[in-house]
Amino acid sequence: MRAFLFACAAALALSACSQPPAPPTMGPEAASTPEPTRVQLTVTQGWTRATPAGAQAAGGYLVIENPTLEADRLTAVSSPRAAALEIHEMADVGGVMTMRAIQGLDIPATGQVSLQPGGLHLMFSGVTEPFTAGEAIPVALTFQNAGVVETVLEVRPIEGGTPADAAAAAQPEGEAAVAGAPGQ
Amino acid sequence: MLRAVQIGLWALAAAAVGVLAYLQWERSPSPERSVAEDVVALMNGDVVVGGAFRLIDQSGRPFTEADLVGRPTALFFGFITCPDICPTTLATLATLKAQLGPQGDDIQVVFVTVDPERDTPEQLSLYLSSFSLPVIGLTGAETDLAAMREAYFAHARRVPLESGGYTMDHTSLLYLLDRQGRFVEVRPYGEDPQATLAALRALLT
Numbered sequence A: 001m002r003a004f005l006f007a008c009a010a011a012l013a014l015s016a017c018s019q020p021p022a023p024p025t026m027g028p029e030a031a032s033t034p035e036p037t038r039v040q041l042t043v044t045q046g047w048t049r050a051t052p053a054g055a056q057a058a059g060g061y062l063v064i065e066n067p068t069l070e071a072d073r074l075t076a077v078s079s080p081r082a083a084a085l086e087i088h089e090m091a092d093v094g095g096v097m098t099m100r101a102i103q104g105l106d107i108p109a110t111g112q113v114s115l116q117p118g119g120l121h122l123m124f125s126g127v128t129e130p131f132t133a134g135e136a137i138p139v140a141l142t143f144q145n146a147g148v149v150e151t152v153l154e155v156r157p158i159e160g161g162t163p164a165d166a167a168a169a170a171q172p173e174g175e176a177a178v179a180g181a182p183g184q
Numbered sequence B: 001m002l003r004a005v006q007i008g009l010w011a012l013a014a015a016a017v018g019v020l021a022y023l024q025w026e027r028s029p030s031p032e033r034s035v036a037e038d039v040v041a042l043m044n045g046d047v048v049v050g051g052a053f054r055l056i057d058q059s060g061r062p063f064t065e066a067d068l069v070g071r072p073t074a075l076f077f078g079f080i081t082c083p084d085i086c087p088t089t090l091a092t093l094a095t096l097k098a099q100l101g102p103q104g105d106d107i108q109v110v111f112v113t114v115d116p117e118r119d120t121p122e123q124l125s126l127y128l129s130s131f132s133l134p135v136i137g138l139t140g141a142e143t144d145l146a147a148m149r150e151a152y153f154a155h156a157r158r159v160p161l162e163s164g165g166y167t168m169d170h171t172s173l174l175y176l177l178d179r180q181g182r183f184v185e186v187r188p189y190g191e192d193p194q195a196t197l198a199a200l201r202a203l204l205t
């Protein structure tokens, strides 16, 4: 009882609490009522890296945005440019890089999920026709609710896109030399 | 005769290392532990890193610890079918070396494969030609590579992929060696590039 009162007090800020907790008020049906326009899941900012000669693997990166009030799930991915495309999770666990395939990827309601270097990515394997900088790699993503969403990944050059390049660009020429002086 | 015994002992030692590495990686329920311990030891400089090894470079020439003498070295482990950290490490080193100016050319970059099955000298040669900096690519027999990793407290593990292929988990640290080929320190992957730059510059002094 005490706990119930306490819960009521806590919930007071959100809604009236005269009755015992009415379970489904925040359920998906009720939540979808204030939906003003037809918003839908989008996939943007897709990119990948040009494949070095002989390399048959590549990582694909993109941003999935789900403005709807329902969670979704990425369940399958495919591309005509790879023998296989998988959803992967990469992690640097204490100085060791690990990579695993995952079965699906939950996309929260009104949330976004970024696939980016060093983390979640699309893994192309069996890339027989190399990715060259400037071209666009078509990819199809299948979501539980949103269905199939097609997008393209812009191919960036092998070099030039690392954090070191960003830092070098941000730093004036002479300063880099001074910064290293204490290293002696 | 002595030489033959020596070679025999080496082969035995390499085989033992191979078997040990296999047991550690494939049988241990939590292989990450000994790996983590090694990484901590490397980061703290608590271990004597390095030793004799015998591998071949991308043109098929032998490459041993003796070839690490004369120039400072930045060395790391990787494999060609690596979508992210291997090309990123090479691209980062290209940028940092360029920032060091002509002096930076003195640093030799060494890429040691953990995937000799796919990374033959020919494949390494092709792959490394895609980068703007000169890189020595090393491969060899799996036992020789395992022995070399052992000397550098590095790990590698083959992981099957659903698509039928496989990937390699591997130590992602960048090893820095001085002009005498002696271990100086490791730099973690993904650290602030300015810190790596300072470490490379220190190697040149």
Ligand SMILES: [Cu+2]
Pocket: A059, A088, A089, A090, A099, A100, A121, A122, A123, B083
């Ligand atoms: Cu992957």
